Amino acid sequence: MHVERVVVGPLATNAYLVCQDDECAVIDPGDEAAAILKRLGSRALVAIVATHLHFDHVGAVLELAEATGAPFYAHPADWAVYRELNKVAEEWGFPVPEIPPPRNPGLRVWELDVLLTPGHTPGSISLVGDGVVFTGDTLFHMSVGRTDLPGGDWDALVDSICRLYRLPRVYLVYPGHGPTTTIGNEAEGNPFVDASVCDRGVRRNE
Ligand SMILES: [Zn+2]
Ligand SMILES: [Zn+2]
Numbered sequence: 001m002h003v004e005r006v007v008v009g010p011l012a013t014n015a016y017l018v019c020q021d022d023e024c025a026v027i028d029p030g031d032e033a034a035a036i037l038k039r040l041g042s043r044a045l046v047a048i049v050a051t052h053l054h055f056d057h058v059g060a061v062l063e064l065a066e067a068t069g070a071p072f073y074a075h076p077a078d079w080a081v082y083r084e085l086n087k088v089a090e091e092w093g094f095p096v097p098e099i100p101p102p103r104n105p106g107l108r109v110w111e112l113d114v115l116l117t118p119g120h121t122p123g124s125i126s127l128v129g130d131g132v133v134f135t136g137d138t139l140f141h142m143s144v145g146r147t148d149l150p151g152g153d154w155d156a157l158v159d160s161i162c163r164l165y166r167l168p169r170v171y172l173v174y175p176g177h178g179p180t181t182t183i184g185n186e187a188e189g190n191p192f193v194d195a196s197v198c199d200r201g202v203r204r205n206e
Pocket of ligand 2: 056176
């Protein structure tokens with residue numbers, strides 16, 4: 001499994017191409033469809049996945065879906081808040097992207113396992129591949145997702161991050177913004193949620 005990052009849009013969103021042989025999925029194509037298609041080259045796009053439905057993660061979805069015919073996946077818990085989330089985008093002065101109707105990703109999309117990691121939004125998902133996890137706006141290098149937007153929930157976010165910390169420490173973490181890190185790095189040193197929070201049993205019952 002081969003990962004390529006394309007940084008797109010005004011909020012410097014990490015769009016990822018995850019490829020196996022001549023097939024790729026794209027995660028969080030937030031903007032700049034042309035740049036993503038150029039990077040894809042002659043390989044087939046088999047799935048478009050949004051870790052959550054904030055505008056900065058879906059801006060290029062419609063164009064990519066129309067150009068390639070690839071299906072679009074996002075968790076249904078975010079569909080309901082999509083309109084409300086769009087209000088936030090409008091308030092910030094960003095154009096609200098149109099998206100095709102999302103499919104429910106279920107437990108697996110293409111070669112990627114789907115982990116429900118709510119908190120930043122109710123339908124935030126992380127995608128687990130071979131030695132890698134794509135965490136969207138849930139977990140960043142030395143930071144975590146904000147929970148003050150519609151549908152945000154700090155306790156749920158902590159639960160979700162603790163769930164991510166159960167992955168092997170060597171797993172590479174590819175976040176929605178900023179540099180790549182590892183589960184071990186964050187479990188040890190993340191200043192907002194480190195693994196000791198999980199060990200102390202602060203988490204709610206699952
Ligand atoms: Zn977000
Ligand atoms: Zn974002």
